[in-house]
Amino acid sequence: MDIQQLKTFQTVAKHENFSMAAEELSLSQPAVSRQIDRLEQYLNVNLFYKVGRNMKLTAVGKEIKVKADQILALVDRTTSLVQSINELETGSLRLGASTTVGNYSMAPMVMKFMEKYPRIDVTLDIKSTAEMQKNLRNEMLDIAIIPEIPQSREFQSEVFIEDEIVFAASPQHPVAKKEHLTFEDLAEERWILRGPKSNTRKTMENYLFSKGFQIPKGIELGSTEAVKQAVITGGGLAFLSKMTFETEQKLGIIQPLNVSGISCKRHFYVVRHNHYYPTPAVDAFTSFLTEKIDL
Numbered sequence: 001m002d003i004q005q006l007k008t009f010q011t012v013a014k015h016e017n018f019s020m021a022a023e024e025l026s027l028s029q030p031a032v033s034r035q036i037d038r039l040e041q042y043l044n045v046n047l048f049y050k051v052g053r054n055m056k057l058t059a060v061g062k063e064i065k066v067k068a069d070q071i072l073a074l075v076d077r078t079t080s081l082v083q084s085i086n087e088l089e090t091g092s093l094r095l096g097a098s099t100t101v102g103n104y105s106m107a108p109m110v111m112k113f114m115e116k117y118p119r120i121d122v123t124l125d126i127k128s129t130a131e132m133q134k135n136l137r138n139e140m141l142d143i144a145i146i147p148e149i150p151q152s153r154e155f156q157s158e159v160f161i162e163d164e165i166v167f168a169a170s171p172q173h174p175v176a177k178k179e180h181l182t183f184e185d186l187a188e189e190r191w192i193l194r195g196p197k198s199n200t201r202k203t204m205e206n207y208l209f210s211k212g213f214q215i216p217k218g219i220e221l222g223s224t225e226a227v228k229q230a231v232i233t234g235g236g237l238a239f240l241s242k243m244t245f246e247t248e249q250k251l252g253i254i255q256p257l258n259v260s261g262i263s264c265k266r267h268f269y270v271v272r273h274n275h276y277y278p279t280p281a282v283d284a285f286t287s288f289l290t291e292k293i294d295l
Helices: 003-015 018-025 029-043 059-086 099-116 129-137 199-210 224-232 246-251 280-292
Strands: 048-051 054-057 092-097 121-126 143-146 155-169 192-194 219-221 238-241 264-273
Touching: 003 018, 003 029, 003 059, 018 029, 054 059, 059 280, 092 099, 092 129, 092 280, 099 121, 099 143, 099 155, 099 224, 099 280, 129 143, 129 264, 143 280, 155 199, 192 199, 192 224, 199 238, 199 264, 219 224, 224 238, 264 280
Parallel strands: 092 121, 092 143, 192 219
Antiparallel strands: 048 054, 143 264, 155 238, 155 264
């Protein structure tokens, strides 16, 4: 039994005539007869009986007609749904991002994507890198944007954007007034740091270690926003992703420091699980990222 046989059965039942059904379906009358014969053989019942020139449904045929109508209606709805998904008229997108890129890059980008595709339901989950990988593994996310390539081979990744981590201070801080700085000039200053699990901190620590330096001890705060507020009040120096203080730099309340020999960069990656097959909405979003970001 196949869908075409059910459609032929439905059409013959409507017209009570093989010739009229054949005309509507753009088939020959013998082709219609063969499909009905095969359906009756499959079900092992008689679906019609002949009354003059008309074909009437048997009692069993009437019962099967009800089910055939339901099946074909479901097929039509499913076909329409798939078409809508493929044409991005409906669908969903579950995104994840680590805190820095999630708060300062992905959030505004998601809003722009939703303006372009208003019928796509988008959720953006912002958590730590480790939690993003866990949620991908548990199929709670379609894709995630994180600042490292997962070590596990169960994931695949591609570069999203490059990010630079820089030293920053209030323009009123004494070191901000110096044109040329070395790391040694900053070592004795008060530092405002993210917690030890922060990828921004770990990236800078590893970079400085490769240069023979260590991050001085300082005040640890739980979020980038808290660090920025402490910097603005003149509480000390910090290292921040450039994307996190673009607004404050334009307002003249935080400025990057030009430190000789220091250039700490990292990449953010679009990551998904190997077993995940991307939906049209996911493909549209990754293409949208490529359009909007100069890699």
